[in-house]
Amino acid sequence: MRAAMTTSRRLATAALAALALLGAAAAEAGPRKDRMRNLTDKTLVAWVALAGLDQRGGSAITLDSGAGPFDGIVYAEIEPRRWMPGSEFWKRTPREQAALRAETSAPGQIVQMAAVYRGREVTLYRNGEEYARHEVQEPLEVGEGSAVVLGLRHLQAGDRACLAGEIEDARVYRGALTPAELGKLAPNRPGGPRPLAWFSFEGGSAADRAGTFAAGRLHGAAAIRGGRLVLPGGIAYMVAGAEVSAKRDPARWPAYHLTAPPEEGVCAPFDPNGCIWWKGRYHLMYIYQDPARANGGHTWGHLSSPDLVHWTRHPPALAPEPGDADEGTFSGNAFIDKDGVPMLCWFGLEAGVCVATAEDDDLIRWRKHPANPIIPIPKPGDPMHGRYTVWDPYLWLDDGVYRCLLGGNRLPNGKDTLYLCRSNDLVHWEPVGPFYEHADPGWTGEDEDCSCPDFFRLGDRWALLCISHRVGARVYVGRREGERFLPERHVRMNWPGGMFFAPESLRAADGRRIFWAWVTDPRVRPAQNATGSGTMSLPRELSLAPDGTPRIAPARETEALRRRRHAANPVDLPDGEDVTLRGIRGDCLEIAVEIAVGTAREVGLKVRCAPDGSEETAIWYDAERGVLRMDMSHSSLSDEVTYGQPPFASYGFQRAADNPKPYTRFEAPLALAPGEPLRLRVYLDRPMVEAFANDRQCVTQQVFPSRRDSVLVRAGARGGVAHVRSAEAWEMAPIVYRKDAGR
Numbered sequence: 001m002r003a004a005m006t007t008s009r010r011l012a013t014a015a016l017a018a019l020a021l022l023g024a025a026a027a028e029a030g031p032r033k034d035r036m037r038n039l040t041d042k043t044l045v046a047w048v049a050l051a052g053l054d055q056r057g058g059s060a061i062t063l064d065s066g067a068g069p070f071d072g073i074v075y076a077e078i079e080p081r082r083w084m085p086g087s088e089f090w091k092r093t094p095r096e097q098a099a100l101r102a103e104t105s106a107p108g109q110i111v112q113m114a115a116v117y118r119g120r121e122v123t124l125y126r127n128g129e130e131y132a133r134h135e136v137q138e139p140l141e142v143g144e145g146s147a148v149v150l151g152l153r154h155l156q157a158g159d160r161a162c163l164a165g166e167i168e169d170a171r172v173y174r175g176a177l178t179p180a181e182l183g184k185l186a187p188n189r190p191g192g193p194r195p196l197a198w199f200s201f202e203g204g205s206a207a208d209r210a211g212t213f214a215a216g217r218l219h220g221a222a223a224i225r226g227g228r229l230v231l232p233g234g235i236a237y238m239v240a241g242a243e244v245s246a247k248r249d250p251a252r253w254p255a256y257h258l259t260a261p262p263e264e265g266v267c268a269p270f271d272p273n274g275c276i277w278w279k280g281r282y283h284l285m286y287i288y289q290d291p292a293r294a295n296g297g298h299t300w301g302h303l304s305s306p307d308l309v310h311w312t313r314h315p316p317a318l319a320p321e322p323g324d325a326d327e328g329t330f331s332g333n334a335f336i337d338k339d340g341v342p343m344l345c346w347f348g349l350e351a352g353v354c355v356a357t358a359e360d361d362d363l364i365r366w367r368k369h370p371a372n373p374i375i376p377i378p379k380p381g382d383p384m385h386g387r388y389t390v391w392d393p394y395l396w397l398d399d400g401v402y403r404c405l406l407g408g409n410r411l412p413n414g415k416d417t418l419y420l421c422r423s424n425d426l427v428h429w430e431p432v433g434p435f436y437e438h439a440d441p442g443w444t445g446e447d448e449d450c451s452c453p454d455f456f457r458l459g460d461r462w463a464l465l466c467i468s469h470r471v472g473a474r475v476y477v478g479r480r481e482g483e484r485f486l487p488e489r490h491v492r493m494n495w496p497g498g499m500f501f502a503p504e505s506l507r508a509a510d511g512r513r514i515f516w517a518w519v520t521d522p523r524v525r526p527a528q529n530a531t532g533s534g535t536m537s538l539p540r541e542l543s544l545a546p547d548g549t550p551r552i553a554p555a556r557e558t559e560a561l562r563r564r565r566h567a568a569n570p571v572d573l574p575d576g577e578d579v580t581l582r583g584i585r586g587d588c589l590e591i592a593v594e595i596a597v598g599t600a601r602e603v604g605l606k607v608r609c610a611p612d613g614s615e616e617t618a619i620w621y622d623a624e625r626g627v628l629r630m631d632m633s634h635s636s637l638s639d640e641v642t643y644g645q646p647p648f649a650s651y652g653f654q655r656a657a658d659n660p661k662p663y664t665r666f667e668a669p670l671a672l673a674p675g676e677p678l679r680l681r682v683y684l685d686r687p688m689v690e691a692f693a694n695d696r697q698c699v700t701q702q703v704f705p706s707r708r709d710s711v712l713v714r715a716g717a718r719g720g721v722a723h724v725r726s727a728e729a730w731e732m733a734p735i736v737y738r739k740d741a742g743r
Contacts, residue, residue: 297319
């Protein structure tokens with residue numbers, strides 16, 4: 001007891017001395033914005049005990065700019081068991097790390113790690129000894145708005161990889177400390193220069209003893225115990241500083257499209273899933289990432305509606321829980337089992353195909369199957385290893401037999417396919433073989449896959465709605481013979497530069513096939529972090545024309561959102577001139593226009609136009625080439641917007657200038673018959689643009705104009721004259737949400 005009291009007095013004396021020292025430092029340094037100004041040369045120090053040596057990608061300490069770039073001490077992101085100075089896209093990180101010394105500390109053993117930044121030189125130290133040294137092209141300068149992050153690599157880390165272990169002390173110093181100064185430092189004791197930020201976790205506090213940053217906030221399973229920050233694995237980290245909740249300007253956010261709420265952050269992926277019409281309601285589920293859950297927190301959110309206009313937000317339908325076989329909930333579908341009860345099927349991360357059964361008719365509560373994963377990922381030594389891949393599944397009941405399609409498989413000739421399995425009881429599965437091989441090698445490229453499959457009868461044919469990750473949404477249409485699907489047509493719903501991804505459908509009560517897709521976000525990651533992200537397309541109806549070609553139209557229920565009607569007079573379109581449609585303007589509209597093509601080579605509509613033309617998004621029909629084109633080259637003056645391929649490429653950029661080959665337009669096939677007018681139905685919903693042409697084609701994009709006066713609508717013709725026969729528009733009401741706390 002006496003020894004404990006002596007130790008306590010010693011710690012108290014040291015703490016008082018430290019507080020006095022830091023109080024003087026804070027007084028000398030002035031307000032926080034002055035202390036953080038122009039911080040380039042700096043030193044990061046952390047005393048850390050790893051829980052195990054085979055973990056990857058977490059950080060002992062990171063100084064995050066709050067806008068994307070960061071510097072940090074990261075464990076084993078590139079090479080296993082090696083420490084590295086982390087930075088966004090390794091801009092200040094040496095890529096060759098195999099020669100570095102592997103970490104050998106025992107679980108729980110404290111190691112001092114320090115990163116010293118001096119000009120273009122970066123030096124990493126381990127227990128006071130030089131560990132690595134290299135030069136960078138451009139050092140990072142941080143300032144007000146920055147954050148100290150412990151555990152998570154940085155605030156925008158898409159994989160949410162966190163360090164597993166304990167941190168006893170973490171500090172940031174202004175300037176580059178020398179090896180001698182580092183040698184004088186000890187955890188929980190003042191020494192050396194005055195720190196800019198200091199987290200010692202004494203007394204269970206996450207406060208910055210230097211007073212530069214607000215007290216740290218703990219996330220996930222992070223806790224402070226015994227004077228240490230305890231990170232047990234999974235999602236567990238601490239942030240002090242710039243981390244803020246996503247906020248958005250409602251006047252610039254979609255009003256009548258389904259969107260994720262800001263508290264769900266950047267939803268990536270935001271695939272629609274589990275769509276089903278049940279007991280008088282449409283149910284739509286979607287993937288989002290819950291930061292409170294481990295391994296990325298991939299969870300299925302849940303919305304339902306009686307009419308596609310009034311929506312209820314329910315508690316999550318599926319989420320990874322302790323003890324589950326899977327680590328996260330990825331894409332799948334809803335189906336009805338042999339007892340007539342709805343079930344959900346999904347790809348469980350690190351596990352395989354999983355299912356759950358509804359426990360109530362509101363589809364709020366779901367019971368996961370005790371045999372999950374019912375189709376496991378084949379491991380080496382398994383007879384099925386190498387025979388098929390387990391990826392995005394589609395499961396349905398057909399003639400008393402359960403069938404499951406496994407995404408991500410390929411044939412020996414490089415063509416995409418799905419692998420088919422069958423079962424009588426959802427537990428014992430018989431591998432059948434490849435489900436299809438498309439007839440035309442020009443339909444898809446060898447680098448395209450078949451993921452997010454959705455297989456259903458469409459008229460007198462069968463349809464396979466799916467994506468390729470490289471391009472986006474598409475559909476095969478054909479016939480079924482036994483356990484084989486024989487595609488006769490392949491129709492894309494997205495093209496390089498477009499944003500239409502991961503479709504999912506349901507059969508409505510009247511037999512219509514209605515589907516949604518994730519309209520990915522073309523803004524760079526810092527912009528998405530500030531507002532959150534996640535937008536669905538309008539619900540669309542998929543059908544077949546008498547000649548067997550697919551037809552795409554907005555679901556008729558969207559007409560219930562129409563409010564005040566506006567109209568413009570018929571008008572001639574001279575060659576090379578744009579004509580403003582008087583009386584039609586706005587950013588939240590449905591526009592219906594019919595244009596007689598006449599002698600023009602191209603006719604089209606420009607929307608979200610600024611008065612001076614500095615911003616506009618053009619939808620052109622090229623009669624000579626038979627294409628419908630969307631031109632985004634002047635859609636936005638913002639440097640936050642950039643278009644790439646695949647459709648979510650912008651998620652990797654910190655600024656638009658980082659995209660070396662941005663798309664400025666994309667084209668979809670559309671051939672009008674001689675004399676057939678161009679009939680456009682264009683839906684504007686702040687950043688959203690969905691343009692349906694003659695119920696045969698649709699081009700989709702998010703454009704994010706920066707000017708509030710970019711609200712004009714213009715029509716034009718090129719290479720000849722054309723005529724606007726009719727033009728009308730409706731102001732659109734927002735969809736109505738209510739929140740259900742669950743029962």
